[in-house]
Amino acid sequence: MGTDRTTVRREAHKQVEDQATLKAILARAIIAYVAISIDNQPFVLPVACAPFGDELLLHGSTASRLFKALASGLPACVNITLVDALVLARTSFDSSMQYHSLMALGTARVIPDREKLSALNALTEHLFPERAKELREPSSKEMKATSVLAFPLNEISIKVSNSYVHDAQSEPSTNIWAGVIPILSTYGEPIPSEDLKSGIEIPEYISLWPKNRI
Amino acid sequence: MGTDRTTVRREAHKQVEDQATLKAILARAIIAYVAISIDNQPFVLPVACAPFGDELLLHGSTASRLFKALASGLPACVNITLVDALVLARTSFDSSMQYHSLMALGTARVIPDREKLSALNALTEHLFPERAKELREPSSKEMKATSVLAFPLNEISIKVSNSYVHDAQSEPSTNIWAGVIPILSTYGEPIPSEDLKSGIEIPEYISLWPKNRI
Numbered sequence: 214m215g216t217d218r219t220t221v222r223r224e225a226h227k228q229v230e231d232q233a234t235l236k237a238i239l240a241r242a243i244i245a246y247v248a249i250s251i252d253n254q255p256f257v258l259p260v261a262c263a264p265f266g267d268e269l270l271l272h273g274s275t276a277s278r279l280f281k282a283l284a285s286g287l288p289a290c291v292n293i294t295l296v297d298a299l300v301l302a303r304t305s306f307d308s309s310m311q312y313h314s315l316m317a318l319g320t321a322r323v324i325p326d327r328e329k330l331s332a333l334n335a336l337t338e339h340l341f342p343e344r345a346k347e348l349r350e351p352s353s354k355e356m357k358a359t360s361v362l363a364f365p366l367n368e369i370s371i372k373v374s375n376s377y378v379h380d381a382q383s384e385p386s387t388n389i390w391a392g393v394i395p396i397l398s399t400y401g402e403p404i405p406s407e408d409l410k411s412g413i414e415i416p417e418y419i420s421l422w423p424k425n426r427i
Numbered sequence: 428m429g430t431d432r433t434t435v436r437r438e439a440h441k442q443v444e445d446q447a448t449l450k451a452i453l454a455r456a457i458i459a460y461v462a463i464s465i466d467n468q469p470f471v472l473p474v475a476c477a478p479f480g481d482e483l484l485l486h487g488s489t490a491s492r493l494f495k496a497l498a499s500g501l502p503a504c505v506n507i508t509l510v511d512a513l514v515l516a517r518t519s520f521d522s523s524m525q526y527h528s529l530m531a532l533g534t535a536r537v538i539p540d541r542e543k544l545s546a547l548n549a550l551t552e553h554l555f556p557e558r559a560k561e562l563r564e565p566s567s568k569e570m571k572a573t574s575v576l577a578f579p580l581n582e583i584s585i586k587v588s589n590s591y592v593h594d595a596q597s598e599p600s601t602n603i604w605a606g607v608i609p610i611l612s613t614y615g616e617p618i619p620s621e622d623l624k625s626g627i628e629i630p631e632y633i634s635l636w637p638k639n640r641i
Contacts, residue, residue: 243510243524246460246471246506246508247471248464248469248470248471248504249469250464250467253464253467254432254464254504255462255469255471255502255504256462256504256530256532257461257462257471257504257506258530259508259526259528261524288467288468288469290462290468290470291471294458294460294473296457296641298615299554299555301555301558304562304563304569305550305551305555305559306565306566306569306572306573308555308558314472314473316470318468318470333519336519337522341513341515341519341522344519344522347603348518351518351519351520355518359520377620378621387624388624388627389561389562390619390623390627390629391622391623392620393617393618393620394614394617395615395618396613396615396641397612397614397615398610398612398613399610399613400609400610401512401608401609401610401611402609403606403607403608404607405604405605406591406605406606408592408605409604409606410601410602413604414604415606419608
């Protein structure tokens with residue numbers, strides 16, 4: 214699925230062409246970094262995202278410059294990187310991070326009206342799992358104000374670094390602790406809306422939301 | 428500090444021109460998304476970063492295409508976005524996220540040799556606070572293999588979304604829980620390196636590392 218443009222040349226052993234890895238990254242990601250270029254000046258912005266079949270949904274305001282540019286068919290690049298851990302070697306040079314990183318090149322597709330409701334529902338389901346069933350459907354005014362694009366994932370590069378400490382025990386610093394420190398995402402204590410009617414408890418499905426996001 | 432190129436046009440109330448906010452974002456970020464453009468095709472990649480005076484340090488392999496392109500003076504864009512919370516409104520349209528986002532445009536400066544050691548130490552100190560004192564200095568071979576660039580932060584746009592639920596209580600769905608769910612980064616249980624000498628405990632300074640990163 215890679216091309217010459219997406220071949221990882223640095224540390225190519227970290228490149229894995231693996232649909233399962235792609236799916237795992239997309240399942241965790243709620244933000245994609247989307248880059249476009251105007252007169253050779255790149256711009257990169259964060260965008261809420263969700264998997265959608267073989268594509269990646271990108272969602273923003275119809276009025277945004279980024280979404281207008283993407284919708285016009287400008288070449289774009291999407292990167293999603295999940296940092297999993299800090300790797301503490303016995304030298305700063307060998308210290309690193311564990312991560313999953315996806316880069317995709319391509320041109321966004323404007324979701325046609327007949328597909329828009331299912332795309333918006335897929336976004337809500339991904340960002341706030343199980344919540345869509347509680348919410349009313351988006352109104353046609355809300356749909357018009359929302360730009361939903363599908364970005365192709367057929368020209369991609371995936372890089373996974375899951376290595377442990379690999380510095381040399383011969384270092385003079387062997388009395389230094391070395392190892393891996395996982396970075397986890399957790400949800401903090403929910404803060405109810407000020408105008409919440411009394412007696413409304415936080416729904417149980419929220420406790421099932423996937424951890425270790427972003 | 429903004430220019431016409433970095434003026435936030437969408438939801439401009441979220442733009443804050445505030446050095447304290449800039450510093451707070453840089454203090455938490457360990458990864459920056461760096462975009463360049465080649466023949467109008469943008470590429471965006473994650474890069475380990477650290478604040479360095481008024482600039483942002485970017486650090487990678489001397490041999491990487493991205494760092495070669497950046498060092499050659501190509502126009503670039505850097506984005507750092509910290510997602511702080513999910514905002515669960517009573518409609519999907521009003522649901523959103525709280526975040527701090529920084530976008531900077533500019534051209535990277537190659538750190539000259541005489542400044543390189545202090546730049547590398549600043550990176551180590553930022554990514555692994557208090558650890559540099561335990562580690563030997565980088566060798567000249569290691570320094571040569573590492574590209575360290577400084578990215579200017581004088582053409583920037585900062586967008587902060589810290590709003591709470593602002594949908595209408597008039598929604599038919601007022602029996603739905605609404606509120607904010609913070610997303611926190613925490614460190615998991617450290618995994619000692621397999622070759623760690625017995626008796627070496629994890630240093631206390633690691634417990635002081637800043638939480639809520641990335």
